[in-house]
Amino acid sequence: MECSIKEDWLAEEVDRRGQILDAAFEEFSTKGFKGATIKSIAGAAGLQSPALIYWYFPDKEALFDAVLHTHAPLRTTVDDPASMMDRPPEEVLPEIARAYFATVNNPVSQRMMKLLVGEAMRRPGLADMLGRATAAKVLGFLKQYLSRQVELGRLRPHDVRSGARAFVGMLIPQAAGKIVFPALREDDLTDEEHLKTAIGIFLEGLRPKD
Amino acid sequence: MECSIKEDWLAEEVDRRGQILDAAFEEFSTKGFKGATIKSIAGAAGLQSPALIYWYFPDKEALFDAVLHTHAPLRTTVDDPASMMDRPPEEVLPEIARAYFATVNNPVSQRMMKLLVGEAMRRPGLADMLGRATAAKVLGFLKQYLSRQVELGRLRPHDVRSGARAFVGMLIPQAAGKIVFPALREDDLTDEEHLKTAIGIFLEGLRPKD
Numbered sequence: 317m318e319c320s321i322k323e324d325w326l327a328e329e330v331d332r333r334g335q336i337l338d339a340a341f342e343e344f345s346t347k348g349f350k351g352a353t354i355k356s357i358a359g360a361a362g363l364q365s366p367a368l369i370y371w372y373f374p375d376k377e378a379l380f381d382a383v384l385h386t387h388a389p390l391r392t393t394v395d396d397p398a399s400m401m402d403r404p405p406e407e408v409l410p411e412i413a414r415a416y417f418a419t420v421n422n423p424v425s426q427r428m429m430k431l432l433v434g435e436a437m438r439r440p441g442l443a444d445m446l447g448r449a450t451a452a453k454v455l456g457f458l459k460q461y462l463s464r465q466v467e468l469g470r471l472r473p474h475d476v477r478s479g480a481r482a483f484v485g486m487l488i489p490q491a492a493g494k495i496v497f498p499a500l501r502e503d504d505l506t507d508e509e510h511l512k513t514a515i516g517i518f519l520e521g522l523r524p525k526d
Numbered sequence: 527m528e529c530s531i532k533e534d535w536l537a538e539e540v541d542r543r544g545q546i547l548d549a550a551f552e553e554f555s556t557k558g559f560k561g562a563t564i565k566s567i568a569g570a571a572g573l574q575s576p577a578l579i580y581w582y583f584p585d586k587e588a589l590f591d592a593v594l595h596t597h598a599p600l601r602t603t604v605d606d607p608a609s610m611m612d613r614p615p616e617e618v619l620p621e622i623a624r625a626y627f628a629t630v631n632n633p634v635s636q637r638m639m640k641l642l643v644g645e646a647m648r649r650p651g652l653a654d655m656l657g658r659a660t661a662a663k664v665l666g667f668l669k670q671y672l673s674r675q676v677e678l679g680r681l682r683p684h685d686v687r688s689g690a691r692a693f694v695g696m697l698i699p700q701a702a703g704k705i706v707f708p709a710l711r712e713d714d715l716t717d718e719e720h721l722k723t724a725i726g727i728f729l730e731g732l733r734p735k736d
Contacts, residue, residue, distance in 0.1 A: 434647030436706055437640045447707025451699065455710065477715040478723035481699040485724075488698045489661065489691040496646055497657025500665065505687040513688035514695075521731030 333372050335361045341383050345428035348435045349380060349442050377445060384449045387425060394457035401464045405471065408461065409515050412454075413487055417507040420491040429495055455480045471522040479522065486514040543582050545571045551593045555638035558645045559590060559652050587655060594659045597635060604667035611674045615681065618671065619725050622664075623697055627717040630701040639705055665690045681732040689732065696724040 339361035343352035354376055358366035373379040385395075394400075400408050419425045436443035458480035465471040471479075490510050493500030549571035553562035564586055568576035583589040595605075604610075610618050629635045646653035668690035675681040681689075700720050703710030 437644030447709040452709040475723045482696040482724040485695040486692040499657040499662040514692040517731035521727035
C-alpha cells in the first residue's frame with residue numbers, strides 16, 4: 317500500500333511539473349519573457365497558488381530555461397552528446413539540420429522565436445540567457461563533435477570553433493526565411509534541398525587529404 | 527554666371543539630401559522605424575518644414591530604404607555586381623565577408639540592427655522591407671556570382687540558391703556574437719580567423735573535380 321501511495325504521489329508530481337511547463341510555454345510564447353509572470357503562469361496551469369511553482373523552479377529564469385529545453389528538439393539532440401560523438405558526420409549533421417528545421421517549421425515555435433528574439437534585442441539579460449541556452453550550447457556540442465571526427469580521421473584538421481559556426485550558420489538563412497524575411501523564400505529552395513547541398517559543401521570542404 | 531548659379535544650386539541640393547539622410551539615420555537608429563517620423567527627421571535635419579523631405583523622398587519607406595543603402599557597406603559592395611562577376615572567389619568572398627564584419631563591428635550600425643531586427647519581429651511590413659533591402663539583395667548577388675564562377679569553371683556545378691545561403695550563413699553566428707549573444711564570443715574566435723577557415727571550407731567544398 318505504502319508503495320502504491322508513493323507512486324501515485326510521484327505521478328502527480330511529474331504531471332504537475334508538466335502542467336506548469338505547458339502553461340509557461342503558452343504564456344512565454346504569447347506574452348514574451350517580461351510579459352509572462354509567475355502569477356499568470358500559475359493561473360494558466362490551474363494552480364491554487366503561484367507559490368507552488370517555486371517548489372519546482374527557483375525563479376522565472378529557471379522556468380524559462382526548462383521551457384526552452386522542452387521545446388527545442390535541437391537542444392534535446394545535443395543534450396545526449398555521448399551517443400553521437402562516434403557516429404559519422406554524414407549521418408549526424410543531416411540529423412541536426414532536420415531537428416533544427418523541425419523547430420523552425422513549427423508555427424508555435426516560430427511565434428515564440430519571433431517574440432523572444434524581438435525581446436532579446438531590447439533586453440541584454442534575456443539575450444544572454446537565450447544565447448547560452450540555445451546557440452552557445454549547440455556550438456559547444458558541434459565543437460566537441462567536430463574535434464572528435466578530426467581525431468577519428470573522418471574530417472581534416474581545422475579550427476573547430478569556425479567549423480561549428482559555419483555549419484550552424486549555413487542553416488540560418490533558410491530559417492530566417494520562415495520566421496522573419498519572407499522574401500528569402502521566393503526562390504523556393506526546400507529544406508531538404510538546402511540541407512543536401514549545404515552539408516555536401518561542408519563535408520567536401522573538410523574531407524581529409526589523402 | 528548662369529552656369530555658376532546652377533552649380534551652386536546643385537551642390538546645395540546634394541547637401542540637403544545628405545543632411546536629410548544623416549538625420550534620418552540618426553532618428554531611425556535611436557527611435558526605430560515606427561518611432562522616427564518625417565516630422566522628427568525634418569527637425570533633426572534643421573529643415574523649416576517637413577514637407578521639404580517629400581521633395582527628395584516620396585515617403586518614409588523610401589527614405590528608410592535610402593538610409594539602409596547609405597549605411598550598409600555590404601550593400602554598396604553588391605550594388606555594382608558587374609565589376610565583381612569575373613573576379614575570382616578567393617578575392618571576392620573575403621571582400622564580402624570583411625565588408626559585412628565592418629558593418630557588424632560598427633557600434634552605430636549595431637544599435638540600428640538591434641533596434642530594427644527587434645522591430646521587424648513585431649512588424650511584418652518592416653521585416654519584408656528590411657529582408658528585401660538587405661538579405662535578399664545579398665543572396666541575389668551571390669546566386670549570380672556563384673553561377674558565373676561555375677560557368678567559368680572555377681567552382682563545381684551546384685545549387686547556387688543553397689551555395690549563396692551557405693556562404694552568407696557561415697558569417698552570421700560571428701555577427702550574432704557581437705550584436706545579441708555575447709556568450710558566442712567566449713571562445714575568442716576573431717573575424718579574420720573565422721573568415722579564413724570558413725571561406726576555406728566553402729571553397730574547398732566547391733572545388734571543381736578534376
